[in-house]
Amino acid sequence: MNWLQPKQEIVLLCDSIAAASDMAFMLNGEWDGCNSLVLPKCDKVAIEAAASLLETLWCYQNACETVLIRLGVDEFLRRYAVGERFFINANLRCAQLGELCLENIDLSYAKLNLADLGGTNLSKANLTAAELPAANLSGSNLSGAQFVRANLAGANLSNANLKGADLSFAYLSNANLKNADLRGANLERADLRKVCLNEAIVE
Numbered sequence: 415m416n417w418l419q420p421k422q423e424i425v426l427l428c429d430s431i432a433a434a435s436d437m438a439f440m441l442n443g444e445w446d447g448c449n450s451l452v453l454p455k456c457d458k459v460a461i462e463a464a465a466s467l468l469e470t471l472w473c474y475q476n477a478c479e480t481v482l483i484r485l486g487v488d489e490f491l492r493r494y495a496v497g498e499r500f501f502i503n504a505n506l507r508c509a510q511l512g513e514l515c516l517e518n519i520d521l522s523y524a525k526l527n528l529a530d531l532g533g534t535n536l537s538k539a540n541l542t543a544a545e546l547p548a549a550n551l552s553g554s555n556l557s558g559a560q561f562v563r564a565n566l567a568g569a570n571l572s573n574a575n576l577k578g579a580d581l582s583f584a585y586l587s588n589a590n591l592k593n594a595d596l597r598g599a600n601l602e603r604a605d606l607r608k609v610c611l612n613e614a615i616v617e
Contacts, residue, residue, distance in 0.1 A: 425511075426461065426472050427503050429485070430493075433470035440464045448500040448520075473503075475558040487511065494519065512550070523562075532570075572610075 426443075427450050428434040438445035442454040465472050484505045493501075494516065503523045504594055512532040522542040532550045538558040547567045557577040561584045568588045576591075578598040583611075587607045595615045 422534060424456045426451050426474060426475070427452065427469045428465075433465075433468050433472075436468050437464050437470070437472070439463075449502055485509075507579060517555075539577075589608075 426434075426437070428437060428595045429449070431447075431449050434449045434451050435445045437443065438451040441451075441453055441460055443451045443455075445451050448550045451468045451568050452519045456554075461472065477488075484507060485501070485563050487506075487509050490504070490506065490509070490511075491514075499518060501524060502520055503525075504521065506529055507525050508526045509526070509529045511534055512530045513534060514531075515535045516539060516541065517535050517537045519536065520540040521544055522540050524541070524544045526544055526546045526549050527547050529546070530550045531554055533553045534551075535555045535557055536551075537555045538545050539556070540560045542560050542566050543563045544561070546563050546569050547565055549566070549569045551574050552570045553573045554569075554571075554609070555575045556579050559579045560578075561581045562577060564581075565584075565585045566581075566589050567585055569586075570590045571594050572590045572592040574591070574594045576596050578595055579596075580600045582600050582602040584601075584604045586609050587605050588609070590610045591614050592610050592612045593614065594611075597615055
């Protein structure tokens with residue numbers, strides 16, 4: 415009765431868009447235009463061979479712990495400068511990214527623990543389910559950004575512009591939102607335990 419079973423597809427994440435595109439071509443998969451690809455079946459030997467030829471790292475989309483290496487700041491900024499915007503699942507823990515312009519960037523599921531993003535322009539950025547515990551976002555432009563299900567525990571968001579940001583289901587326990595502009599922000603079902611909202615602007 416195996417013919418009644420639904421078709422199983424494998425989704426892989428690579429550490430760059432170029433690698434995902436090349437691996438999709440080599441493995442007869444479907445590239446999604448970002449840093450992931452869909453394979454009709456899981457052939458780990460073929461995947462490892464392709465990854466070795468391309469000198470790239472990969473992981474399964476639903477892996478509990480990814481094998482992607484930490485993305486260096488210089489490489490990250492170089493790729494952003496040439497027009498790349500998709501950094502899904504990127505490992506940028508402790509990265510120094512303050513006072514930069516990173517608007518419209520996709521950092522969904524990215525690891526930004528303890529990262530310094532103070533004063534950075536992240537307007538309309540996608541940070542869905544990103545890990546940002548203890549990150550510094552003070553004075554940042556986060557207007558229109560997506561933080562759905564993001565982990566912002568202990569993050570510094572003081573003086574941040576969060577106009578129209580989507581913080582629904584976000585974890586904000588112990589976060590500092592002093593003087594933050596929250597006009598039009600969506601805080602539906604966000605965890606706001608022990609959050610500092612002194613002088614925050616809300617509607």
